[in-house]
Amino acid sequence: MALAHLKLGLIGTEIDGATHETIQRQPRLRIVELYDPCLNSAQAAAPQYEAIYSPSLDGLLRRTDAVIVADVKWMGPEPIIRAAGLQRPALILSSVFGQYSITDLMRLQHFSELTSTLLMPELSYRWARATLRLRELTATRLHSIETMDIVCCVAPDSHDELMIFDWCVNVVQSECLKVSSSPTGREVTLKFRRTQRNGHPVTVHVKFEPISELNPSQVRFPIVKGTVNCQGGQLLIHGEQDITWSLFDKADNVESLQSDRTAIDVMYDLFGRRIVGGLVPVPDVRDLIRANTIRAARILSQMDSTEIPL
Numbered sequence: 001m002a003l004a005h006l007k008l009g010l011i012g013t014e015i016d017g018a019t020h021e022t023i024q025r026q027p028r029l030r031i032v033e034l035y036d037p038c039l040n041s042a043q044a045a046a047p048q049y050e051a052i053y054s055p056s057l058d059g060l061l062r063r064t065d066a067v068i069v070a071d072v073k074w075m076g077p078e079p080i081i082r083a084a085g086l087q088r089p090a091l092i093l094s095s096v097f098g099q100y101s102i103t104d105l106m107r108l109q110h111f112s113e114l115t116s117t118l119l120m121p122e123l124s125y126r127w128a129r130a131t132l133r134l135r136e137l138t139a140t141r142l143h144s145i146e147t148m149d150i151v152c153c154v155a156p157d158s159h160d161e162l163m164i165f166d167w168c169v170n171v172v173q174s175e176c177l178k179v180s181s182s183p184t185g186r187e188v189t190l191k192f193r194r195t196q197r198n199g200h201p202v203t204v205h206v207k208f209e210p211i212s213e214l215n216p217s218q219v220r221f222p223i224v225k226g227t228v229n230c231q232g233g234q235l236l237i238h239g240e241q242d243i244t245w246s247l248f249d250k251a252d253n254v255e256s257l258q259s260d261r262t263a264i265d266v267m268y269d270l271f272g273r274r275i276v277g278g279l280v281p282v283p284d285v286r287d288l289i290r291a292n293t294i295r296a297a298r299i300l301s302q303m304d305s306t307e308i309p310l
Contacts, residue, residue, distance in 0.1 A: 005030040006275055009064035009088075011057070011079050012036055012071025013045035014095060020049065022264045023068075028272045035060045037073050061086045066275045069096050077104045080119060084111040089118040091271050097121050098159025102292045109285040118274050123283045125167040127266040128221040128240045129257035134171055134228065137245055142230035145172050146196040148204045150226035150237070153211050156185040156298075160222060161208070162291040165190075166283070167223075168204050169290060176290075177201065179297035180307040188298050197231060220263055 008023075008031045023029055035054045036042035042053035054060040057079055061067065066089040072079050077100060083090045100108075112119045125131060138145060148168070154160040169176055174194035178201075181188045185208070192202040209224070226237035235245040240263075246252045261269075273280050297308040 006065045006272060007032045007063070009054075009060040009067040010034045010049065010051065011060070011067055011069045012073070012096075013041050014071040015068070015093070019264065022262070022268055025265065026268050026272055028276070029268060031068070033060050033064055036071070037075055057082060058086075061088050064088065066090065066271075069093060072096055072099075076100075077108055080108055081111050084108070084115045084117040084119060087115050087117050089271070089275050090120070091268075092119060092121045094122045094124075094159040094163060097288055098162065100288075102289060102296070105285055105289045105292060109289065112285055118282075119285050120271055120274065120282050121285065121288050122267065123163055123166045123170075123287060124263045124267050125163050125221060125223075126170050126283065127263040127270075129259055129263070130221065130223070130237050130240050130243055131167065131171065131263075133243055133255065133257055134235060134237070137235060138171070138230060141232060141247065142228075142235060142245065143232040144194065145202055145228055145230050147202065147229045148172070148226065149207075150204070150223050151207045151209055153222045153224055154208050155211055156208055157295075161295060162288065164206060164222070165291040165294040166287055168206065169287075169294075171228075172202055172204065174202060176294055176310055178307050178309050179294055179301055181298045181301040183302060183305065185298065185302045190294065 006028050008029055010031050013036050023031060031049045031051050033054050034042050034046050034049060034051045035057050039055060046053040061083055067083050069080055069090050069092045080090050080092060108119055152164055154164055168190055172192050172194065174192040176190050177193055178191040188206045190204040194202045196202060221240035223237055224239055228235040233245060233247040235243060237243055241257045244252050244254050270280050270282050274282055293310060297310055301308045
């Protein structure tokens with residue numbers, strides 16, 4: 001029996017070709033309609049998605065099963081609030097949620113809870129190959145993280161910074177309690193509720209490197225290297241696909257993580273599963289609020305040179 005396609009509406013025209021190809025690879029997802037507050041942009045972009053353009057946002061929402069929110073221009077959070085009002089699940093791309101204040105995000109979370117509607121942010125670093133393998137090893141062989149040092153090609157105050165803070169919380173699996181920053185904002189320390197064997201809090205050091213031509217901003221996984229010290233051993237991250245890990249006093253295990261599925265492939269697959277009622281875990285707006293809270297603390301610490309409690 002053929003799998004029925006889910007009809008997606010696209011709000012905004014700002015998705016790249018690679019993302020469009022990823023959506024096309026999903027067996028259950030199809031972009032069928034497009035809305036942009038600039039009608040000329042919608043008319044010009046619709047053919048490349050093999051979709052029709054809609055002059056009405058509410059019309060698009062009523063005719064589709066879910067939406068991808070790629071560009072809201074001057075409309076702020078209103079398109080997502082309308083989607084929640086009509087109980088249309090929404091995938092919010094990082095270029096959009098990076099524009100929202102904590103107040104905007106709290107409004108979105110309120111409407112999500114009020115209408116029981118999925119509002120899923122594009123926190124795709126969670127599903128990078130190195131991330132999934134790290135989560136697997138900490139659950140089975142290496143056990144809990146005690147300290148972590150990562151180097152990222154990410155600009156402070158960007159949506160990528162929010163995604164990095166979410167990644168840290170996601171892999172440590174604990175609540176961030178304190179944040180401190182260097183005066184430049186390029187070195188940040190996070191302290192978590194979970195404690196090490198010596199009783200000290202789990203600590204994550206994040207170093208933000210300038211984005212160069214060799215590490216463009218569109219890189220899907222900007223952690224270029226990382227050292228993860230765990231209760232049972234250590235893991236080294238060398239970009240998205242290469243890791244080295246070892247148990248204490250044991251030989252190194254070198255892995256090159258070759259997979260047909262990228263983090264974006266996994267994300268759209270999970271979004272599709274949730275649309276049809278699957279119970280797979282995905283992030284929501286509360287995760288964005290948490291990441292924004294960490295960034296706000298980073299900014300305060302950067303200005304005051306003090307450690308900021310959350």
